[in-house]
Amino acid sequence: MLTQPDSLLKYLTDAGDLRLPDGHFIDGAYQAARAGRTMHSEDPGRGETFAEFARGDADDIADAVSSSRKAFAVWRKTPPAERGRILARTAELIRRNAERLAITECLDSGKPIAEARGDVSGAARTFEYYAGACDKLEGSSFPLPANYVGFSQFEPVGVTAHIIPWNFPISTAARGMAPALAAGCTVVAKPAEQTPFTALLLAELLTEAGLPAGVCNVVTGTGTEAGAPLVAHAGIDHVTFTGSVATGGHVMRACADNVTRSVMELGGKSPVVVLNDCNFDSTIANVAGAIFEHAGQICSAGSRLVIEAGIHDRFVEALGTKAKAISLGHGLRSPDMGPVSSAAHRDKVLGFLDRARERGAEFISGGKTSPGTESGKGYFIEPTIVAHRPEDDELVQEEIFGPVLTVQKADDADHALHLANCTRFGLVAGVFTSDFAKAHQLARDIDAGQVYINEYFAGGIEVPFGGNKQSGFGREKGIEGLKSYCKVKSIAARIG
Numbered sequence: 001m002l003t004q005p006d007s008l009l010k011y012l013t014d015a016g017d018l019r020l021p022d023g024h025f026i027d028g029a030y031q032a033a034r035a036g037r038t039m040h041s042e043d044p045g046r047g048e049t050f051a052e053f054a055r056g057d058a059d060d061i062a063d064a065v066s067s068s069r070k071a072f073a074v075w076r077k078t079p080p081a082e083r084g085r086i087l088a089r090t091a092e093l094i095r096r097n098a099e100r101l102a103i104t105e106c107l108d109s110g111k112p113i114a115e116a117r118g119d120v121s122g123a124a125r126t127f128e129y130y131a132g133a134c135d136k137l138e139g140s141s142f143p144l145p146a147n148y149v150g151f152s153q154f155e156p157v158g159v160t161a162h163i164i165p166w167n168f169p170i171s172t173a174a175r176g177m178a179p180a181l182a183a184g185c186t187v188v189a190k191p192a193e194q195t196p197f198t199a200l201l202l203a204e205l206l207t208e209a210g211l212p213a214g215v216c217n218v219v220t221g222t223g224t225e226a227g228a229p230l231v232a233h234a235g236i237d238h239v240t241f242t243g244s245v246a247t248g249g250h251v252m253r254a255c256a257d258n259v260t261r262s263v264m265e266l267g268g269k270s271p272v273v274v275l276n277d278c279n280f281d282s283t284i285a286n287v288a289g290a291i292f293e294h295a296g297q298i299c300s301a302g303s304r305l306v307i308e309a310g311i312h313d314r315f316v317e318a319l320g321t322k323a324k325a326i327s328l329g330h331g332l333r334s335p336d337m338g339p340v341s342s343a344a345h346r347d348k349v350l351g352f353l354d355r356a357r358e359r360g361a362e363f364i365s366g367g368k369t370s371p372g373t374e375s376g377k378g379y380f381i382e383p384t385i386v387a388h389r390p391e392d393d394e395l396v397q398e399e400i401f402g403p404v405l406t407v408q409k410a411d412d413a414d415h416a417l418h419l420a421n422c423t424r425f426g427l428v429a430g431v432f433t434s435d436f437a438k439a440h441q442l443a444r445d446i447d448a449g450q451v452y453i454n455e456y457f458a459g460g461i462e463v464p465f466g467g468n469k470q471s472g473f474g475r476e477k478g479i480e481g482l483k484s485y486c487k488v489k490s491i492a493a494r495i496g
């Protein structure tokens with residue numbers, strides 16, 4: 001079943017063509033880890049190592065933070081318009097290198113090549129968006145008596161740390177780096193150990209676009225060896241963290257010790273509310289996309305279908321048929337769905353399914369692991385839909401981060417609202433109905449950072465994104481995301 005030209009599939013035998021870096025990116029160049037250590041990244045589509053990278057520790061972090069601190073003195077004084085030109089050139093360079101970046105992301109994370117291409121073009125768009133914002137960051141003036149003048153200005157917060165997860169490596173790196181750089185901050189990024197490469201390549205492209213050395217440093221390695229010393233470093237002024245609630249808690253505690261600002265983008269258990277009067281076909285497509293894109297490994301995945309009773313049976317049956325038709329395979333073969341990120345993560349997801357089976361859950365589709373289509377290896381899980389579960393069920397309450405949708409049947413729109421809000425998370429929600437008033441009542445009353453009406457994942461870099469409740473705090477994307485990297489200074493003067 002070859003659906004891709006051989007030119008792409010050759011990477012299954014020779015990722016060497018990608019010329020992937022094996023050092024940290026510090027001070028404008030690749031450097032080996034101080035301790036000389038390396039580790040491997042896997043291709044989850046084959047369950048095999050495919051490239052080596054630097055295994056950093058506190059010494060490498062110290063080098064990177066000190067480089068970023070020195071560079072901050074230069075970058076904060078670089079005219080905003082010049083910062084914008086560098087970010088705009090970076091967007092262009094990402095586009096010029098799009099295929100190399102997409103293939104790298106596909107092999108490193110397992111996601112289908114089409115999704116990886118989308119992530120890369122989204123990263124270019126992110127740099128383009130914030131390029132245009134650099135010289136439009138205006139403060140306010142305050143209405144004081146005539147013998148005073150008062151105004152505010154935005155100042156960069158300083159050296160910013162970025163802890164990046166493995167599910168959207170280039171997207172998450174771009175959405176942190178671009179606004180931080182636009183605001184005049186410098187960056188030390190620590191990508192996930194499963195997916196280290198595209199953050200390094202981004203730093204290299206930024207340098208090619210004219211970014212001064214040290215303004216964007218990337219240190220690779222594990223969370224405990226490289227991530228923990230980064231967020232605990234006294235030279236860090238702000239941490240942007242995306243990952244699990246548990247690790248977010250550790251990071252917040254480390255930030256507390258130095259009173260470091262932070263933005264926390266943690267997990268989700270997002271509801272997709274479907275009412276009887278929805279557009280049936282487009283809602284089916286949206287609900288499937290909301291949970292099966294990137295095999296459900298999306299913080300904002302729609303992992304709970306909250307569906308009104310009148311449409312429940314017909315909808316769930318059609319959704320099950322759709323799920324069973326989804327093809328699984330290596331990302332470079334353009335399947336509908338790729339693998340999950342690692343053997344450990346596959347086992348974690350299967351653990352949820354095994355326990356659900358023991359509790360008597362009914363599977364509308366899937367429920368099992370699937371052998372890799374390539375080699376019998378690789379970490380595949382069938383697209384899974386579990387029939388109605390009670391509110392307190394683990395499948396309703398816990399983030400699974402895999403291709404697993406749990407159905408919750410609602411008596412009416414009010415009950416749907418109650419179910420939508422029944423977890424400790426509050427990241428996103430989807431609402432599908434043709435009743436304009438009901439859609440907006442639900443959007444008003446659901447406790448989530450963002451609500452999508454009649455199109456899941458609607459919006460782009462222009463729209464602020466972040467969580468409520470245990471999904472975190474602070475906002476990324478949009479102008480709000482830029483302000484996360486700024487501090488407001490108020491200046492008041494007596495002039496007469």
Ligand code: NAI
Nearest residue numbers: 164165191192222223227228243244247266267299399401
């Ligand atoms: P994690 O939160 O431990 O890892 C995310 C990032 O944090 C990685 O770069 C990791 O190296 C780093 N890290 C780990 N420990 C750290 C520490 N003490 N200090 C600083 N950085 C540290 O998540 P993990 O183990 O990869 O996945 C576990 C679960 O987290 C997933 O099953 C999923 O439920 C959730 N998750 C949520 C994400 C989101 O987008 N909100 C992204 C990734 C995972």
Ligand code: MG
Nearest residue numbers: 041042108194
């Ligand atoms: Mg990998």
